[in-house]
Every structure is written in structure tokens, then in C-alpha cells.
Amino acid sequence: MRRNLRPHTPMLRLTKKADYGLMALKYLAEQAYLAEQAGSDARNSGARSAKDIAEAYHIPPQLLAKILQTLARAGLLLSHAGTNGGYALARAAADISAFEVIRAIDGPLFITSCITIHGTCDLAGHCTIKEPLRKVNDSITDLLSGISVADLIEPADQLPAPMAGGLISIER
């Protein structure tokens, strides 16, 4: 009867912004690939406006614009203002890892709520949990670092072997 139908209860989730960012990167990577194939001029190869990308994925244009600005500030994208401006990848798609994108948008990710930058938690001393958890954190970082936006453009295919280290060990 009550509307307590468990709204979502998600956790350890990626923010929607990071999701949008990844989508945009993927889109740009595809465009860059197509432009290169078509042999168009080096300039404006695959550059697309924020509005175009937003429309392609039906995401709020203004929000995407802000995300793209963040990415540009982080050095992952090149922006070009003006009439035929837009955004383009700053590097090759294979050289941009998902980890960089997520960190640029959501900030440094740490799985434990205590580890700040140098492990000095206010609970240090009476909590020995953080050390094993940090290993998990590092593993996730490695995992995300091993995935490039180039790996995202072919969803149906498996990721054969284009990644640096496919295997991640728990003990770092």
C-alpha cells in the first residue's frame, strides 16, 4: 500500500555523470575513428558539439556540457569554441582509461569511507579493517585502469587482448 517499494537502494555505484562522461567519450572515439577512415582533414577530426552528443543519447544537454567541460579541464578532451567548434579526444581512444574518466568526474575514488589521501583515518588504531579493503580498492583501480574507451566501442565482441594486464591479483 505504501509507496515504500524500495526506490532503488543502490550502492557502490558509479554516478550518472560518470556514466554520461563515458558515453560521450565512446561517442567521440567512434567519430574520430570514422573521420580517420573517411580520410578527412586532420583538423576537426571527429569533433562534435555538446548538443550533438546529448541528442544522440538523450541526456540533458546542459548537464552533459558541464561534464564535458570537466573532462576538458582534466586534459582528456580538447575543446574548440566557435561556430563549428566542439569537443574531440585529446589522446587516442586506446590511451584514455575508464579510470581517468571516472576520477576526473567523480574525484578520487576510495572504497573505504575513511581512507582520505594518506590513510590517516580518524578511527585509525581501533580499526584494522582498512588494510584489506585498500587492497580491494587498488584492485578496482587496476581493473578500471585496464579498460580504455577504445574497449567500449565494440560491446558485442569480447575484449580479446588489447589491455595491458588482463589479470588482477588481490595481493598487489
Place this chain on the structure above:
Amino acid sequence: MRRNLRPHTPMLRLTKKADYGLMALKYLAEQAYLAEQAGSDARNSGARSAKDIAEAYHIPPQLLAKILQTLARAGLLLSHAGTNGGYALARAAADISAFEVIRAIDGPLFITSCITIHGTCDLAGHCTIKEPLRKVNDSITDLLSGISVADLIEPADQLPAPMAGGLISIER
């Protein structure tokens, strides 16, 4: 100059509640081990009240109580009301994985903000991001599943080989 000193900007973090839950489990595991060593009676072996645990780690007692209740409801803990009551592990420490604890407290964890329960996202169709990301998600799940609360009690030592599969591959 500006006070934009980046308050925390954390992401992909574990909730503090899950952290507390893990700490409590670790504590209970230690107590159970000690009780077993001392050869005390089988009953009340390692059972501790919520207040005791809260004091041991300096965490808000009422909050910890609620977390323990959640854990008990999930079947990870046994609760015993009454004068000398308290909580005890429902299973052996080695049989309780960190993944179970986290899921019991924070709900099902999905790294993408779209995957709900059966992948049908409102953006499905014009977003091919979720498939690679789901692999990451599965890898994290496996990673967490391979860590038991027994692995937490010895932080200094490495985790030698007590886990099911120490190596996690990106392609599941």
C-alpha cells in the same frame, strides 16, 4: 585563495555503515576465536552486546545496533535478546564474505547507475556502455566474494591462499 579546498569529493565509496558492519564482524570473529580457544561452553561463545562492540571501536551505539539488526535479518548474525544477550556469528568467520556483508547493508551493488536488476535501463538502445561496465561490476563482486571476515583479522599478514580464486579476469 578560495576555500575550494576540495572537501572530500569521494566516490565509489563504501558507506560508513558497511564499514562499521565489517568492523563488527571482525570483532565478533575474534571473540569467537578466543572463546573457542579458552574452551568455554559452546553457548554464548563470543556473543557480545551491541554496546560492547560500539565502545570497542568508538562508533555510535545506536547506529551500530541498527546495523547489527540488519545483519541479523540477513542471516549473517544470530541475535539473542535478554540480560546476557548479544550477537554472534551465524556461520564460521571463513564462510562469511565481505560481499555478503556489504550487500546486506548497502543493498545490491551495481557500478553503473542504470543496471537495476535485469539490465533494462531507460537508456538501453542508445547506450552500449553498460556491457563492459557490467564485467567490471562482476569482477568487483568476485573480488569481494573472495574475502571472508576471517581474512580481516590478520591485517599485517598477507592473504596467502585461503581464498577461492585469487585471480580475477576481466572477461568473466
Place this chain on the structure above:
DNA sequence: CAATCTCCGACCACTTTGGTCTTGCTTCCA
């Protein structure tokens, strides 16, 4: 019966997230 302890839901303050709007600036081109 009384003390102790778990159980359960309501409640609150605060932070984060997703999203909009406004204002300004740069580049291109008609």
C-alpha cells in the same frame, strides 16, 4: 517482577546528486 538487552519504526540534519538557468566569451562566416 525488574533489569538488561534486542527489535523496529519514525524522525532529523546534512551532504551529495542530477539538473536548470544565466551571463559572458570566443570563433567563424555571411
Place this chain on the structure above:
DNA sequence: TGGAAGCAAGACCAAAGTGGTCGGAGATTG
């Protein structure tokens, strides 16, 4: 030489999630 198209950078806001508190009800022991 203007616009128009596009980025840049804020303030701003509503909704949701998080951390934490409170108070009563029920169980267990002595």
C-alpha cells in the same frame, strides 16, 4: 561587422541518500 554557434563558469534548486538519534515494544534472565 555583426551575428550565430559554440564553449566556460557560475549560482541555484529539488530530490535522494547518509549518518545519526529517539522512544517504545518485546524477549530473556535472575
